[in-house]
């Protein structure tokens with residue numbers, strides 16, 4: 220199938236690398252016009268393709284965000300992808316880790332959605348796709364703040380889905396398992412024994428391998444397209460069987 224997102228305008232956050240980048244590329248391949256944003260301007264400059272434009276945007280900066288949305292035409296699709304993994308249990312979770320995790324993983328999705336939604340309401344259509352994590356469902360060791368924030372996205376997603384169902388706007392969340400990405404490489408490199416750490420990340424995946432960003436992007440294309448018009452308020456686990 221091609222052109223599954225033809226004539227749709229998409230905003231994708233955290234699009235310079237990893238899952239966000241793959242989603243921007245998959246949307247472009249399906250004919251969407253994609254505005255890809257990130258704070259990493261240099262990395263973002265490598266993201267090119269049909270219909271892709273890029274802009275530097277910090278999704279935690281509400282005034283910049285509001286100005287940015289006001290300056291652009293309404294979107295048909297919003298992908299909220301920005302997120303950060305704070306390592307540790309409740310006992311070594313600092314207030315700073317907690318606050319930053321909520322600011323980036325939850326509040327930014329609240330703010331971006333809040334500013335983008337009025338344009339969708341005006342168009343009487345829209346699809347929001349949030350990127351959560353399997354940590355929302357599966358308790359994983361040393362993911363206290365991260366798992367808490369990602370579980371909050373289930374409530375955020377379902378609330379938006381319920382409030383805007385009459386406006387033809389759908390809101391769904393994807394929960395990836397462990398996915399190969401630059402930030403996963405960084406997390407692995409931070410271990411004393413990175414080789415053993417990578418093996419442990421793979422071992423917790425029942426399929427015996429990491430997921431790919433493209434596999435998550437495929438679900439995002441489906442949820443953003445009209446193929447999923449009967450689907451809202453759903454959390455989809457793309458986790459290689461982690462939650463079985």
Ligand code: NAD
Pocket residue numbers: 232233234235236237238239256257258259276277278279300301302303304323350351352353394395396397398399400401402403432
């Ligand atoms: P990543 O962590 O490698 O990249 C994240 C991107 O977000 C970077 O380009 C970074 O510059 C950008 N970013 C950070 N703060 C930002 C801000 N304030 N404003 C705009 N952009 C910002 O990518 P990833 O590992 O693919 O993770 C993407 C999403 O997927 C996150 O929400 C993450 O929690 C989720 N996720 C990832 C995995 C995984 O194993 N990689 C698993 C489950 C969920």
